[in-house]
Amino acid sequence: MRSLTEENYLKAIYRLSLNKKLKISPTAIADEMGVSAASVIDMIKKLSEKKLISYDKVKGAKLLERGQKEAVAIIRNHRLWEVFLLEKLNYSWDEIHDIAEQLEHVKHPELADRLDVFLGHPEYDPHGDPIPKSNGEIPTTVKTLLSEIEIGKSCRVVAVKDTSSVFLQYLEQLSVNIGTKIKVLDIVPFDNSMLLQIGKEIKTTVSKRFAESLLVD
Amino acid sequence: MRSLTEENYLKAIYRLSLNKKLKISPTAIADEMGVSAASVIDMIKKLSEKKLISYDKVKGAKLLERGQKEAVAIIRNHRLWEVFLLEKLNYSWDEIHDIAEQLEHVKHPELADRLDVFLGHPEYDPHGDPIPKSNGEIPTTVKTLLSEIEIGKSCRVVAVKDTSSVFLQYLEQLSVNIGTKIKVLDIVPFDNSMLLQIGKEIKTTVSKRFAESLLVD
DNA sequence: ATACATAATTAGACTCGTCTAATAAAATAA
DNA sequence: TTATTTTATTAGACGAGTCTAATTATGTAT
Numbered sequence: 001m002r003s004l005t006e007e008n009y010l011k012a013i014y015r016l017s018l019n020k021k022l023k024i025s026p027t028a029i030a031d032e033m034g035v036s037a038a039s040v041i042d043m044i045k046k047l048s049e050k051k052l053i054s055y056d057k058v059k060g061a062k063l064l065e066r067g068q069k070e071a072v073a074i075i076r077n078h079r080l081w082e083v084f085l086l087e088k089l090n091y092s093w094d095e096i097h098d099i100a101e102q103l104e105h106v107k108h109p110e111l112a113d114r115l116d117v118f119l120g121h122p123e124y125d126p127h128g129d130p131i132p133k134s135n136g137e138i139p140t141t142v143k144t145l146l147s148e149i150e151i152g153k154s155c156r157v158v159a160v161k162d163t164s165s166v167f168l169q170y171l172e173q174l175s176v177n178i179g180t181k182i183k184v185l186d187i188v189p190f191d192n193s194m195l196l197q198i199g200k201e202i203k204t205t206v207s208k209r210f211a212e213s214l215l216v217d
Numbered sequence: 218m219r220s221l222t223e224e225n226y227l228k229a230i231y232r233l234s235l236n237k238k239l240k241i242s243p244t245a246i247a248d249e250m251g252v253s254a255a256s257v258i259d260m261i262k263k264l265s266e267k268k269l270i271s272y273d274k275v276k277g278a279k280l281l282e283r284g285q286k287e288a289v290a291i292i293r294n295h296r297l298w299e300v301f302l303l304e305k306l307n308y309s310w311d312e313i314h315d316i317a318e319q320l321e322h323v324k325h326p327e328l329a330d331r332l333d334v335f336l337g338h339p340e341y342d343p344h345g346d347p348i349p350k351s352n353g354e355i356p357t358t359v360k361t362l363l364s365e366i367e368i369g370k371s372c373r374v375v376a377v378k379d380t381s382s383v384f385l386q387y388l389e390q391l392s393v394n395i396g397t398k399i400k401v402l403d404i405v406p407f408d409n410s411m412l413l414q415i416g417k418e419i420k421t422t423v424s425k426r427f428a429e430s431l432l433v434d
Numbered sequence: 435a436t437a438c439a440t441a442a443t444t445a446g447a448c449t450c451g452t453c454t455a456a457t458a459a460a461a462t463a464a
Numbered sequence: 465t466t467a468t469t470t471t472a473t474t475a476g477a478c479g480a481g482t483c484t485a486a487t488t489a490t491g492t493a494t
Contacts, residue, residue: 003480003481005480005481005482025441025442026441026442026443027440027441027442035481035482035483036482036483036484037441037442037443038442038443038444038445038482038483038484038485039481039482039483041442041443041444042480042481042482043481046480057441057442057443057489057490088335089328089331089332089335090331091331095325098325099323099325099328102322102323102324102325103320103323105319106316106319106320106323107319108312108315108316108319111306111316114306114307114308115306118305118306220450220451222450222451222452242471242472243471243472243473244470244471244472252451252452252453253452253453253454254471254472254473255452255453255454255455255472255473255474255475256451256452256453258472258473258474259450259451259452260451263450274459274460274471274472274473435494436493436494437492437493437494438491438492438493438494439490439491439492439493440489440490440491440492441488441489441490441491442487442488442489442490443486443487443488443489444485444486444487444488445484445485445486445487446483446484446485446486447482447483447484447485448481448482448483448484449480449481449482449483450479450480450481450482451478451479451480452477452478452479452480453476453477453478453479454475454476454477454478455474455475455476455477456473456474456475456476457472457473457474457475458471458472458473458474459470459471459472459473460469460470460471460472461468461469461470461471462467462468462469462470463466463467463468463469464465464466464467464468
């Protein structure tokens with residue numbers, strides 16, 4: 001059985017490991033978790049003893065197979081719950097993270113899988129991050145920015161990159177949601193503004209900045 | 218902010234308070250929680266200081282207004298999540314309790330209310346316990362045992378009282394689920410067995426014991 | 435290569451929730 | 465009413481996870 005705290009350390013180390021360049025030092029983990037370096041050292045000892053991570057002063061920390069598996073499972077839970085909160089409970093983008101942070105630690109065999117089925121096997125969470133599969137495999141992120149779509153092509157919104165409320169309100173105004181179909185009708189060469197057909201009804205022009213904040217497939 | 222442990226004590230005291238006769242003594246709480254009496258004493262001090270409960274050696278412990286409110290909120294969460302797990306994730310009766318035990322502590326304003334809306338304002342959880350309203354009001358349990366239904370009357374299954382797997386499998390075999398309509402066609406005076414019309418298809422006789430294990434409205 | 439700065443580690447303390455063992459108080463039985 | 469049993473309470477310890485304040489290593493710049 002893994003404690004809440006241990007799980008959070010694994011998650012933090014996982015997150016840091018995504019940035020291949022960076023060495024996962026005690027201080028890096030301390031910053032990520034908002035605790036003191038001393039606390040991190042203690043936990044590193046504990047997780048190493050449990051063979052969840054390896055640690056060496058020069059190379060830093062690294063998830064071992066079991067630790068990696070557990071971290072990914074938690075991320076999977078987190079992202080599935082985010083989808084649930086947004087799609088089923090109509091929470092907004094900016095609220096779901098904190099709640100999912102709690103839900104991700106609820107443990108029961110099958111829970112993630114059942115949630116996955118219930119949600120219709122979503123591939124991305126509402127922030128555009130891929131949802132790991134049951135076996136721990138993480139679909140290589142092929143999410144595309146709307147700004148990369150060519151004239152004449154259509155796509156569907158899978159996530160937002162910017163979650164500021166101004167942006168979200170703008171989306172709402174344009175009736176853009178996850179799943180909304182968008183066709184790129186034209187691109188203005190001057191500033192790369194895009195003329196879009198949003199769903200069936202709306203036709204509008206958006207800035208390059210806007211197009212770089214929407215993820216589509 | 219309430220700790221997990223504090224919440225569990227409040228819940229335990231609430232549960233004990235339902236049995237009006239019983240004095241809520243440290244030992245009673247210890248038994249309910251599966252901890253030592255010494256631990257309970259400590260927590261009683263803590264909860265009293267926080268004005269969540271009152272305590273007096275002779276009268277025992279009692280929830281104060283705030284404690285009561287918090288306990289009921291947790292129960293509400295628990296029961297709503299149970300409905301979710303059963304109805305949406307297709308978990309079985311005997312699995313939902315343990316998961317709900319974890320989910321009930323997830324905190325966010327509106328979470329319970331949104332879940333309530335999503336589930337269509339259920340009145341009972343799958344064990345037949347009433348789900349407290351948002352304002353803390355608990356619908357007075359008017360659930361009836363199937364055994365109390367008169368000949369010729371119809372009712373709908375709202376919950377089960379017995380959650381043993383033999384019983385649940387029996388129900389499955391009879392196609393009895395929450396919501397299933399049952400009409401009492403006859404009662405055998407000898408042993409109070411009941412002849413039932415279950416849904417449209419099935420007509421069968423069940424024992425008194427069976428009829429006392431099903432809750433209907 | 436020495437000096438200064440940063441990072442890692444250790445030591446010791448604190449809080450929370452738990453325990454066992456000892457003691458005090460109350461309830462019950464003889 | 466005294467003896468016995470049960471319950472409440474206190475004292476002291478422990479593990480988990482945290483902290484601050486040393487201390488020791490490591491790096492970096494001059």
